[in-house]
Amino acid sequence: MKIMAGNSNLPLARAIAGYLELPLTDASVRRFADEEVFVEIHENVRGEDVFLVQPTSFPANDNLMELLICIDALRRASAKRITAVVPYFGYARQDRKPGPRTPISAKLVANLITEAGADRVLSVDLHAGQIQGFFDIPTDNLYAAPVMAADIQARNGGQELTVVSPDVGGVVRARALAKRLDNAPLAIVDKRRDRPGQSEVMNIIGDVQGRTCVMIDDIVDSGGTLCNAAEALLREGASSVTAYITHGVLSGGAVARVNDSALKELVITDSILATDAAKESNSIRILTIAPLIGEAIRRIADESSVSSLFD
Ligand code: R5P
Numbered sequence: 001m002k003i004m005a006g007n008s009n010l011p012l013a014r015a016i017a018g019y020l021e022l023p024l025t026d027a028s029v030r031r032f033a034d035e036e037v038f039v040e041i042h043e044n045v046r047g048e049d050v051f052l053v054q055p056t057s058f059p060a061n062d063n064l065m066e067l068l069i070c071i072d073a074l075r076r077a078s079a080k081r082i083t084a085v086v087p088y089f090g091y092a093r094q095d096r097k098p099g100p101r102t103p104i105s106a107k108l109v110a111n112l113i114t115e116a117g118a119d120r121v122l123s124v125d126l127h128a129g130q131i132q133g134f135f136d137i138p139t140d141n142l143y144a145a146p147v148m149a150a151d152i153q154a155r156n157g158g159q160e161l162t163v164v165s166p167d168v169g170g171v172v173r174a175r176a177l178a179k180r181l182d183n184a185p186l187a188i189v190d191k192r193r194d195r196p197g198q199s200e201v202m203n204i205i206g207d208v209q210g211r212t213c214v215m216i217d218d219i220v221d222s223g224g225t226l227c228n229a230a231e232a233l234l235r236e237g238a239s240s241v242t243a244y245i246t247h248g249v250l251s252g253g254a255v256a257r258v259n260d261s262a263l264k265e266l267v268i269t270d271s272i273l274a275t276d277a278a279k280e281s282n283s284i285r286i287l288t289i290a291p292l293i294g295e296a297i298r299r300i301a302d303e304s305s306v307s308s309l310f311d
Contacts, residue, residue, distance in 0.1 A: 001048070001051065001297075002022070002045060003025060003051050004053070004070065005027075005052070005054065006052070006053070006063065006066040007066060008056070008066065010273075012055075012271070012290055016051075018290070020294050020297060025045065025050070026043045027041040027043075027073075028040050029066055037065050037066050037069045038069075039069050039072075040073070041073055045077045046078040049081045049301055050079045051083045051300075052071065052083065052085060053087075054085070055087045055271055055273075056090035057088045057273070058272075060090040063090070067084060067113065067116075069116075071084060071117050071118050072117060081119045082118050082120075083119065084118040084122070086113075086122070088124070088272045089131065090109070091105045092126055095127060095128050095131055106127075106131055107134045110131070118137060119138075120138045120300070121135055121138075121139040122142070122293070123139070123141055123142070124142045124269075124271050129141060140306050142296055142309070143310055144287075145173075145176055145180060146292070146309075147288075147292055148177065149181055151244075151267065152177075152181060152214055156212060159212040162185050162207075162208055162213050162238075163175075163177050163178040163185070163213075163214050163216060164188070164189060164208070164216070164241075165186070165189065165216065165217075166215055166217050166225050167188075167190075167217075167225065170216065171188060173216055174216050177216050187206030187207070188204070189229040189232060191228075191229070208233050208237060209236065209238070210239055214242055214244060215233075216243075216244050217244075220243070220245040220247070220254065220266065220268065221249040222252060222257070223261070226258070226263065227258065227261040229241075230261055230263045231261075231262050241264060242266075242267065243263055243265070245268050246271060247269070247272055248271075248274060248278060250275065250278055255275070255277040255278050255284065258281065258284060267285045269289045270287070295309060296309060
């Protein structure tokens with residue numbers, strides 16, 4: 001087995017390799033003067049089971065091209081099996097046509113990864129579970145929920161917890177977390193979004209009066225969804241609101257928005273390399289999912305069960 005990394009999240013790749021007690025494969029991913037990506041693998045990978053770690057986060061298009069070119073290099077170097085480990089799968093939100101004459105870019109990206117030569121995909125908290133079906137190769141979708149649940153339990157012992165989904169689409173994810181928290185009650189924020197990038201909270205479904213609210217979502221991008229939902233929950237009488245979000249996209253002024261928000265804390269994972277602003281924020285904490293991904297990789301390599309990780 002070999003672990004190779006693109007440039008998009010080297011600390012995560014190193015931590016995964018550390019968990020597996022393996023060195024990272026010696027390779028360089030460089031740019032030509034015109035920003036073309038060039039990959040060179042400096043060790044033999046012929047016949048190897050290679051796991052290539054490369055989330056397609058900001059800059060999404062550059063990181064996606066790096067992923068595709070690394071896969072191509074591995075395929076041409078005769079790797080036996082190539083698993084694209086894409087902890088954050090960019091373009092996932094474009095998983096359906098929101099209107100006429102619009103693309104389904106998540107499907108296009110799935111096709112590109114497959115055509116480049118990946119044999120398997122490993123991702124974490126895909127925006128929609130059905131994106132697994134966009135790939136005609138085996139695709140494992142891991143959940144950060146066990147890592148989050150352990151942290152929530154360690155920090156909120158004895159509190160009256162309510163798990164909150166910040167929109168109707170996230171209820172399944174929220175219910176799964178609530179189950180891990182001794183079947184904590186659920187609340188749902190009924191959000192209406194007028195335009196992409198803007199969010200507006202309309203209603204809270206469920207009782208949050210006096211409750212310690214734990215909001216869960218897959219992505220925090222502008223932070224609008226979270227910050228508006230936190231305000232609405234506090235207006236409805238919640239005693240505090242903490243958010244657990246797998247993928248800290250945190251574009252533009254999102255970190256400042258979170259810093260100035262009513263949120264007690266935003267907890268993200270290291271699926272995406274945090275910016276300096278996110279690392280320096282007193283309101284943002286980062287949990288590592290390297291052991292979760294490392295263990296899944298070990299099980300894929302050993303051909304043992306991955307789903308039992310979540311039992
Ligand atoms: C939407 O369906 C996603 O699950 C997130 O709620 C959304 O992407 C968050 O975006 P933002 O932080 O820009 O409100």
